[in-house]
Amino acid sequence: MLGGQYRRDCQAAANSAYNYAKSINLPKDGRSIWVFDIDETALSNLPYYAQPDNAFGAKEYNETTFQIWEKKGIAPPVPAILDLYKKLLRLGYKIVFISGKSESLRAITTKNLKNAGYTTWEKLILKQTSESGTTALAYKSKKRKELEALRYRIVGNMGDQWSDLLGTHVGNRTFKVPDPMFYIG
Numbered sequence: 521m522l523g524g525q526y527r528r529d530c531q532a533a534a535n536s537a538y539n540y541a542k543s544i545n546l547p548k549d550g551r552s553i554w555v556f557d558i559d560e561t562a563l564s565n566l567p568y569y570a571q572p573d574n575a576f577g578a579k580e581y582n583e584t585t586f587q588i589w590e591k592k593g594i595a596p597p598v599p600a601i602l603d604l605y606k607k608l609l610r611l612g613y614k615i616v617f618i619s620g621k622s623e624s625l626r627a628i629t630t631k632n633l634k635n636a637g638y639t640t641w642e643k644l645i646l647k648q649t650s651e652s653g654t655t656a657l658a659y660k661s662k663k664r665k666e667l668e669a670l671r672y673r674i675v676g677n678m679g680d681q682w683s684d685l686l687g688t689h690v691g692n693r694t695f696k697v698p699d700p701m702f703y704i705g
Contacts (some may be wrong), residue, residue, distance in 0.1 A: 522607065526698060530598055530600040532560065533600070533678070538618070539654070540676065541611055541613065544611050552612070552672075553616045554608050554676040555616050555667075555674055555691060556618075557617075557662065557679035559620075559680050560701070561636060561678060562601055562602070562605070562617065565586075565595055573646075575699075590621075593628040594635075597633075602638065604678075606633075611651070612652075613675065613678075614641075615622050615641040616642050616643045616645065616672070617618065617645065618660055618684075619645065619646055620645060620647050620656055621647065623646045623649065625646065626644070626646055630666070660683065661686060664691070665688075667689075673692075676693050676694075677694045678695040678696075679694075680699035
């Protein structure tokens, strides 16, 4: 994770996404969106997972210590994804973040995204308390369906987990960012 391969793999995913994005002749109606996951896609929790108590995900997940880390709001960007985000904005895409993060973390998530360089977006969709038992796959499918009901076109969808990219209403193309630390079903 700390070597060059992880960054090269992220860059390869971002390059593939950008090559696709620039090949699209976007309508000028502002309804073309690119969906990003947040954790391990737009933002990296690698500083947390690199701590000896976490051993890059090799040790049992500790929700309490992760929540303490998350509430600090200091997760850095994944460099290749931040670069892609900026390129997509220049191409005219609207950005939508869909995350399994709790709605209670909206203020800190907004601050973290902005401090990391993600300065603007169309929507930041976070999990409501009433959705807490919903699987990632069902939750993200539902949120993408709601976006399409609002007449958005999901041109691209990028995440680190298959649950970010599978299900319904996934968009025209999906792009998988590597995540060798953990899997969400």
